[in-house]
Amino acid sequence: xxxxxxxxxxxxxxxxxxxxxxxxxxxxxxxxxxxxxxxxxxxxxxxxxxxxxxxxxxxxxxxxxxxxxxxxxxxxxxxxxxxxxxxxxxxxxxxxxxxxxxxxxxxxxxxxxxxxxxxxxxxxxxxxxxxxxxxxxxxxxxxxxxxxxxxxxxxxxxxxxxxxxxxxxxxxxxxxxxxxxxxxxxxxxxxxxxxxxxxxxxxxxxxxxxxxxxxxxxxxxxxxxxxxxxxxxxxxxxxxxxxxxxxxxxxxxxxxxxxxxxxxxxxxxxxxxxxxxxxxxxxxxxxxxxxxxxxxxxxxxxxxxxxxxxxxxxxxxxxxxxxx
Ligand code: FAD
Ligand code: NAP
Numbered sequence: 001x002x003x004x005x006x007x008x009x010x011x012x013x014x015x016x017x018x019x020x021x022x023x024x025x026x027x028x029x030x031x032x033x034x035x036x037x038x039x040x041x042x043x044x045x046x047x048x049x050x051x052x053x054x055x056x057x058x059x060x061x062x063x064x065x066x067x068x069x070x071x072x073x074x075x076x077x078x079x080x081x082x083x084x085x086x087x088x089x090x091x092x093x094x095x096x097x098x099x100x101x102x103x104x105x106x107x108x109x110x111x112x113x114x115x116x117x118x119x120x121x122x123x124x125x126x127x128x129x130x131x132x133x134x135x136x137x138x139x140x141x142x143x144x145x146x147x148x149x150x151x152x153x154x155x156x157x158x159x160x161x162x163x164x165x166x167x168x169x170x171x172x173x174x175x176x177x178x179x180x181x182x183x184x185x186x187x188x189x190x191x192x193x194x195x196x197x198x199x200x201x202x203x204x205x206x207x208x209x210x211x212x213x214x215x216x217x218x219x220x221x222x223x224x225x226x227x228x229x230x231x232x233x234x235x236x237x238x239x240x241x242x243x244x245x246x247x248x249x250x251x252x253x254x255x256x257x258x259x260x261x262x263x264x265x266x267x268x269x270x271x272x273x274x275x276x277x278x279x280x281x282x283x284x285x286x287x288x289x290x291x292x293x294x295x296x297x298x299x300x301x302x303x304x305x306x307x308x309x310x311x312x313x314x315x316x317x318x319x320x321x322x323x324x
Contacts, residue, residue, distance in 0.1 A: 004078075006029075007309060008029040008302070008305050009031070009110070010109075012036055012041065013041060014114050015041060016295065026075050029309070032077075039069075041114055042282075043061035043291055046140075047060055049061050052064060089277055094109045094276065110298070111280070113250070114282045124209060133208055135241070147171075152238065153240070154174075156183045166196040173197070174191070174198070177202065178202065179201035202224055203223070206222065219233055219235060244289070246263070246283050247283060256272070278301035280300065281293075
């Protein structure tokens with residue numbers, strides 16, 4: 001068992017964690033990043049990224065994350081291959097315990113464990129990822145311009161995704177398992193008023209069907225929840241929008257989580273209720289959930305961590321001076 005000590009312990013290696021690492025390392029905080037089971041985070045499971053600033057041409061998600069990691073290491077970050085299984089944020093230095101048996105002690109902790117889209121878990125869904133099935137309209141909607149697309153779900157996310165997709169497609173269908181939406185009234189009103197969105201109620205998706213020739217999504221097999229009747233619905237793009245699950249199990253009982261499980265931070269900052277513990281990226285943000293916003297809040301977390309330590313050290317110097 002090894003004990004690793006650092007001024008800045010970063011849990012998670014997506015855009016939020018790696019950006020925090022770049023800023024932390026450049027501020028001399030010698031950060032450690034514990035990478036978790038998905039080194040590089042969610043962007044490593046996608047292909048084309050067209051909305052990360054700085055690249056005129058389409059770039060690949062895994063490549064972008066390799067570059068971020070290389071930059072973080074170049075400026076002095078230690079990347080460690082481990083997964084945190086529990087944390088103790090009740091005393092200082094904060095402690096995190098790895099699956100490997102190693103212990104991590106941080107003067108500050110930056111939580112960047114992200115969130116994962118929930119999936120339906122039906123046949124064809126994972127196989128057609130990147131070939132018609134997606135969980136992010138903002139990321140992938142552009143690839144379906146002029147095509148027939150569906151959104152599955154009935155919450156705010158589903159309605160927002162359906163409305164967003166009308167920027168690219170004039171044929172958007174929202175498929176929901178009931179006939180009432182959870183989405184806020186204002187969003188429902190916008191949906192109803194939009195001539196490019198239709199709704200299919202009481203429909204359960206049984207499987208995603210592919211085109212034999214292209215291997216891409218061709219249709220969805222649906223079951224009517226009232227009659228039990230099955231039908232095929234043609235679509236070239238399907239966006240699953242049934243919620244996200246933030247990776248916050250570890251922090252239950254130690255940090256305040258909202259009703260959906262996201263870490264609660266002081267509005268407009270990455271500060272949790274525990275001084276010295278910061279949260280950034282998708283783990284604290286159920287609204288924007290983009291690589292660039294994750295990177296932005298990662299930067300904020302590192303800057304705040306640095307300020308926290310500077311203030312603590314200044315107080316310690318003052319106390320020592322007062323004690324003579
Ligand atoms: P994540 O990327 O989710 O990273 C979380 C990290 O935490 C991972 O490294 C994981 O291993 C680690 N972790 C989790 N638990 C633990 C633990 N217990 N111990 C240690 N580490 C842990 N956004 C865009 O801006 N443009 C796009 O084109 C785009 N396309 C997307 C396509 C897909 C298919 C998906 C799923 C998402 C896409 N996104 C896109 C969204 C973007 O990927 C996320 O907003 C972003 O990755 C969030 O970054 P993050 O660092 O907060 O978390
Ligand atoms: P959500 O509110 O939990 O809604 C999930 C939707 O998916 C529900 O309609 C649910 O159906 C459906 N669903 C869940 N599992 C399903 C399954 N296996 N098969 C088919 N349908 C399934 O999730 P969300 O829309 O992602 O929102 C999450 C949180 O973020 C909410 O608090 C929301 O308000 C918030 N949010 C806010 C904004 C905003 O303020 N602009 C935007 C996005 C999200 P049922 O209704 O039948 O359960």
